[in-house]
Amino acid sequence: MRYYSPASLKEFFKISSQCPNGQKTFLAGGTDLMPCYEQGTPLPDHLIDLKHLRDLHSISVTENTLIIGALTTIQDLHDHPLIQGEFVALYQATHEFAGAQIRHRGTIGGNICNASPAGDLLPPLYAFDAQLILTGPQAERHLPIHEFILGPGKTALLENEILTSISLNRKRLRSQFQKVGLRQSMAISVVNLACTWEEDEDGFSMLEIAAGAVAPTVLILNAFTRAYLENPKKLPKLLQLIDEAIAPIDDIRATANYRRMVLKNLIWAFLTK
Amino acid sequence: MMLYHPKPDRFNLSLTVNGEVVEREIVTHLRLLDFLRDELRLTGTKEVCGEGECGACTIIMDGKTVNSCLILAVEAHGHEIITIEGLANMDELTDLQRSFEDHHAVQCGYCIPGMVLTGEKLLDRNPHPTREEIKHELSGNICRCTGYHKIIDAIEHAGDTE
Numbered sequence: 001m002r003y004y005s006p007a008s009l010k011e012f013f014k015i016s017s018q019c020p021n022g023q024k025t026f027l028a029g030g031t032d033l034m035p036c037y038e039q040g041t042p043l044p045d046h047l048i049d050l051k052h053l054r055d056l057h058s059i060s061v062t063e064n065t066l067i068i069g070a071l072t073t074i075q076d077l078h079d080h081p082l083i084q085g086e087f088v089a090l091y092q093a094t095h096e097f098a099g100a101q102i103r104h105r106g107t108i109g110g111n112i113c114n115a116s117p118a119g120d121l122l123p124p125l126y127a128f129d130a131q132l133i134l135t136g137p138q139a140e141r142h143l144p145i146h147e148f149i150l151g152p153g154k155t156a157l158l159e160n161e162i163l164t165s166i167s168l169n170r171k172r173l174r175s176q177f178q179k180v181g182l183r184q185s186m187a188i189s190v191v192n193l194a195c196t197w198e199e200d201e202d203g204f205s206m207l208e209i210a211a212g213a214v215a216p217t218v219l220i221l222n223a224f225t226r227a228y229l230e231n232p233k234k235l236p237k238l239l240q241l242i243d244e245a246i247a248p249i250d251d252i253r254a255t256a257n258y259r260r261m262v263l264k265n266l267i268w269a270f271l272t273k
Numbered sequence: 274m275m276l277y278h279p280k281p282d283r284f285n286l287s288l289t290v291n292g293e294v295v296e297r298e299i300v301t302h303l304r305l306l307d308f309l310r311d312e313l314r315l316t317g318t319k320e321v322c323g324e325g326e327c328g329a330c331t332i333i334m335d336g337k338t339v340n341s342c343l344i345l346a347v348e349a350h351g352h353e354i355i356t357i358e359g360l361a362n363m364d365e366l367t368d369l370q371r372s373f374e375d376h377h378a379v380q381c382g383y384c385i386p387g388m389v390l391t392g393e394k395l396l397d398r399n400p401h402p403t404r405e406e407i408k409h410e411l412s413g414n415i416c417r418c419t420g421y422h423k424i425i426d427a428i429e430h431a432g433d434t435e
Binding site: 001002003005027030031034035037038039042043045047049051075098099100101102104105184185186 | 274276277278280281282284301302304323324325326328331334337338339340342343344345347348350391394409410411412413414415
């Protein structure tokens with residue numbers, strides 16, 4: 001296995017274009033890749049370590065946006081004052097994310113590109129409408145996260161393209177993250193959920209709910225929140241719209257029915273608190 | 274589990290382990306855990322789950338706790354590693370190590386190097402953590418003797434003069 005650690009994007013694109021497709025893998029924190037290798041997935045012939053791409057480690061703030069380098073670790077996200085202050089759901093997801101050792105290595109870009117239906121950073125990123133900046137050898141393009149993640153482990157990344165940063169609008173939304181797992185930490189979520197909202201004296205003026213681990217990708221429960229904002233008193237009946245939107249599966253961690261029940265209970269509790 | 278590759282490639286690795294510069298030629302698919310245990314014979318770092326769940330292989334890399342089973346040795350090139358062997362100053366135990374003894378926090382002992390390193394980094398950052406903060410920090414370190422109470426006691430009271 002050849003190991004490469006390019007120090008610039010230019011060098012990265014040169015190396016990547018020389019390694020045959022299907023025989024190369026990009027390595028960020030390694031917290032998802034290494035367990036796969038340890039469980040028997042063959043190592044690639046060419047491993048390209050992205051961690052020396054210095055520009056991808058920083059978090060920068062402008063008046064209206066927060067730009068997070070794709071190699072920012074979960075711990076560095078957690079420790080950033082603006083994330084704790086303005087993107088509470090994302091902060092809460094980093095706080096409950098795995099254990100300290102994983103938070104010190106795992107990256108936001110890795111969590112997105114791994115495209116697990118249960119990735120804990122994903123519901124907050126969907127609820128904050130994160131825009132992803134993808135860089136290829138020739139050009140850069142921007143995609144909203146819900147157009148980037150296509151299914152379990154599947155993304156819209158093109159050959160030789162990498163996710164370089166994540167941009168969030170500083171809309172000062174209120175927000176909350178919740179997850180239910182079989183154990184409080186170090187357990188993959190059975191259901192995870194992020195809500196963003198604005199409220200005035202009459203109640204919610206805007207509400208968005210992103211639910212994870214209940215479908216092949218995170219889902220924004222638009223039909224439900226639209227109906228709920230029109231007529232909050234109908235909540236018990238409207239929960240049916242959640243059932244219609246999601247498509248959970250039975251797996252080793254939980255049954256589909258349990259996931260349906262947990263999601264509806266979490267949303268019910270959030271809306272009636 | 275140790276990793277395998279049908280076409281091994283070699284790499285000249287240089288890193289600092291417990292304050293000393295170490296240089297070795299290694300295969301690129303060697304895990305940092307196996308490098309520490311098999312090449313350097315630093316067997317205080319343990320392997321249990323081999324997939325980042327249990328924390329027995331915890332080491333300190335550039336001042337942060339990490340799972341050495343989830344890192345290739347090549348990724349540690351140029352970095353600074355501290356293992357349990359490098360924690361105490363010469364023959365003297367740290368306050369936390371002594372506290373583990375005083376509180377009988379060690380049962381079978383297999384998880385303890387990881388527990389101690391995780392506890393040390395927490396105390397560096399936060400010298401008087403609450404029990405909740407200790408539990409949160411230890412969430413990636415699993416003890417299957419079920420001895421968490423005494424481990425938490427040891428971290429909570431490290432350095433207390435009695």
